[in-house]
Amino acid sequence: RKEVEQDPGPFNVPEGATVAFNCTYSNSASQSFFWYRQDCRKEPKLLMSVYSSGNEDGRFTAQLNRASQYISLLIRDSKLSDSATYLCVVSPLNKFYFGSGTKLNVKP
Amino acid sequence: DAGVIQSPRHEVTEMGQEVTLRCKPISGHDYLFWYRQTMMRGLELLIYFNNNVPIDDSGMPEDRFSAKMPNASFSTLKIQPSEPRDSAVYFCASTDRGRGNQPQHFGDGTRLSIL
Numbered sequence: 001r002k003e004v005e006q007d008p009g010p011f012n013v014p015e016g017a018t019v020a021f022n023c024t025y026s027n028s029a030s031q032s033f034f035w036y037r038q039d040c041r042k043e044p045k046l047l048m049s050v051y052s053s054g055n056e057d058g059r060f061t062a063q064l065n066r067a068s069q070y071i072s073l074l075i076r077d078s079k080l081s082d083s084a085t086y087l088c089v090v091s092p093l094n095k096f097y098f099g100s101g102t103k104l105n106v107k108p
Numbered sequence: 109d110a111g112v113i114q115s116p117r118h119e120v121t122e123m124g125q126e127v128t129l130r131c132k133p134i135s136g137h138d139y140l141f142w143y144r145q146t147m148m149r150g151l152e153l154l155i156y157f158n159n160n161v162p163i164d165d166s167g168m169p170e171d172r173f174s175a176k177m178p179n180a181s182f183s184t185l186k187i188q189p190s191e192p193r194d195s196a197v198y199f200c201a202s203t204d205r206g207r208g209n210q211p212q213h214f215g216d217g218t219r220l221s222i223l
Contacts, residue, residue, distance in 0.1 A: 032209030043199055043214040044151070087151070089212075094139060094158065094205055096212055100150045 001026050004090050006099035014107055017078045021102045023088030024070045033064055034089040035073050038101065044087055047073075078106045110134070114200050114215035122223050126188040129218045132181055133202030141212060142175055142185050143199040151199075157183065158205075190222045 006023045013019050025033075033050035048055065050062040050071050061074040071088055085101040113132040121127055133140045141156040155165040160177045168175070172191070177183040187194055197219050201212040 032211075034211045041197075043217050046211045046213070049209075049211060091209065095153070095156070095164070096141070098151045 003027060003097035004088060004099040006088055006102050008100055008102060010103040010105050012105045012107060013078055015078055015080060017106075018074065018076045019078055019104065020072055020074045021086055021088075021104075022070050022072045023090075023099050023102075024068075025088075025090040025097070026069070027090065027092045027097075028066075028069060030069075030090045030092040032091040033062075033071050034091075035060075035062055035071075036087040036089055036098075038085045038087055040084075044098075047086070075104075078104075080106050080108060082106050112200055112202050112213055112215035114198075114218050116218060117216060118219045118221075120221045120223065121190060123192055124189045125222075126186065127190045127194075127220060127222075129185040129198050129200075129220070131183045131185070131200030131215060133183070133200070134204075134213055135181065137202035137204045137213075138180075139203045139205050139212075140177060140183050141201045141203075142183070143201065144196045145199060145217075146196045154185070192222045195220055195222050 004025050035047040036044040037047045038044045048057050050064050054063045059076045063072045083106045085103045087101045088099040090097045115130045142154040145151045154167045155175045157177045175185045197217045199217045201214045203210050203212045
């Protein structure tokens with residue numbers, strides 16, 4: 001079983017739509033959680049950390065559900081510039097496990 | 109502040125040649141990671157270091173791959189001899205776990221093509 005599983009998509013949504021991604025993880029001892037964004041032919045960049053109580057950064061909301069071992073990312077009012085691949089990252093101790101990424105295409 | 113710096117940005121070489129990729133982590137970071145990314149296999153962890161010491165190299169594909177970190181500000185990933193299947197983007201990342209659950213920061217990557 002993979003450490004982290006994500007739906008690869010693609011998610012094709014119109015501008016202004018709300019879209020949500022989920023990511024499940026297998027290690028219940030995981031301590032820290034992150035969402036990264038990766039544009040085509042670029043490096044992964046940190047989008048936001050995910051805190052136990054959930055957190056929001058502008059149009060982006062991240063949630064953690066430890067009981068069911070998943071994290072989620074909600075994007076409201078999608079912009080064309082949100083088109084990218086979104087990677088969830090789970091870290092037990094000092095290793096980082098990356099999901100395979102969910103591709104988002106925001107269409108005009 | 110300078111981010112993670114990798115060189116070269118692009119490398120094209122012939123099969124059988126030695127390839128050396130370089131990485132300078134963010135100053136003060138105590139962990140350094142080497143990843144490889146391909147369309148088929150996604151992002152794979154090759155090896156990581158803590159305070160310049162290799163901790164886990166289980167992701168290194170075979171003996172042709174080696175990595176060193178002679179000091180806190182420099183690491184190399186070497187492939188000798190190189191093969192076409194080594195063609196990928198190689199990323200270096202660093203983090204400061206001494207400050208708790210900190211994320212990784214990635215360099216721009218090295219695009220490696222083995223002909």
